[in-house]
Amino acid sequence: MIVEFVRFPKPEGWTREDVLADARTVVEKWRADPALVRKHFLMGEDGMLGAFYIWPSRKDAERAHDAAWRTAVAEKTGAAPAIDYFDLTMVIDNAAGTVTEFERGEGTGERDLSGS
Numbered sequence: 294m295i296v297e298f299v300r301f302p303k304p305e306g307w308t309r310e311d312v313l314a315d316a317r318t319v320v321e322k323w324r325a326d327p328a329l330v331r332k333h334f335l336m337g338e339d340g341m342l343g344a345f346y347i348w349p350s351r352k353d354a355e356r357a358h359d360a361a362w363r364t365a366v367a368e369k370t371g372a373a374p375a376i377d378y379f380d381l382t383m384v385i386d387n388a389a390g391t392v393t394e395f396e397r398g399e400g401t402g403e404r405d406l407s408g409s
Contacts, residue, residue: 294330294381294395297354300343301366301374303336312336328353342370351378 303312316334323332330347337343348354358376366374384393 295348295351295354296379296381297346297348297351297358298343298377298379299346299358299374300337300341300376301370302372303340303342304370309336312342326357329357347381354378 307315312334323329328349330349332347333345335343335345346354346357348357358374363374380397381395382397383395384391386393
């Protein structure tokens with residue numbers, strides 16, 4: 294599993310409600326992507342917006358955030374998105390009561406350590 298962290302500037306004058314309204318317009322798109330494990334929409338105190346995605350592989354992330362998507366973000370926000378990738382090693386999920394470790398690689402070797 295990998296984490297993709299995407300950041301871009303909040304469009305001038307947008308409020309939290311504007312950000313949420315825009316996010317609502319893409320819910321169906323992201324729900325329809327079978328590779329997407331999870332997406333968190335983020336709004337920073339520094340005027341940056343972003344998202345935290347969990348994908349099986351970097352290939353899946355790059356497919357979803359292709360040149361057309363990057364261009365659309367740049368046109369909306371005035372800047373190209375900054376994207377970083379991380380190897381997801383472990384998730385502690387207190388809400389679910391689980392701890393999950395992941396093997397390095399393209400989404401193989403998920404191991405549930407929750408003890409249930």
